[in-house]
Amino acid sequence: MNFKFNHNNINVLDLEKSLKFYKEALGLVEVRRYEQEEGEFILVYLGDGSTSHRLELTWLKGRTEPYNLGDNEFHLAFTADDFEAAYELHKKMGCICYENKNMGIYFINDPDNYWLEIVPVR
Template identity: 75%
Template sequence: MKFTFAHNNINVFDLEKSLKFYKEALGLEETGRIEPEDGSFIIVYLGDGVTGHNLELTWLRDWDRPYNLGDNEFHLALKVEDFDAAHELHKEMGCICFENEAMGIYFIADPDNYWVEIIPQDK
């Protein structure tokens, strides 16, 4: 028996704001969408165009407040070829929330305050 990754899910409060962020900050593109007729939720799958792994964003129509992420220990991690250019982009966007220069990594926060670790491609 072998398991392989399919996707990770996060719930988002403002879907359009999140879609804009993930496209601008990480270049993720929509690969699929589920919208039931009753409009109670929308699921959008985002991909990097290289791997088969997707990030699933779920928006719930009746959710009326930002999500409580607790201690925010959960995070995604993405590798990038041009680490310095990525760092500059994220600095300009104002979304860097933590830097660990000794490890050569940093984290950005999305509109719902989910953290994304940015790692140089060669690590």
């Protein structure tokens, strides 16, 4: 038996705002969308154009309160082939929420406050 990563899911409050953020901050683009017939939810799968891994954004109709992320100790990590340019982009966007210069990494947060780790290619 062999298992492979397929996708990660996060729930988002404002789908369009999240799509714009993930495109601008990480270059992720929509590769698939599923809209439930009654309009209760929408699933949008984002891809990076070079791996098969997907980030699934789930939007739920009627949700008006931000999601409770608890201690928010989980995160997704992305490598950046041009770490300095990525850092400058994220600094300009105002989305850097934590830096660890000793480890050579930093984190950004998305519109729903999910943390995303940015690491250089090593």
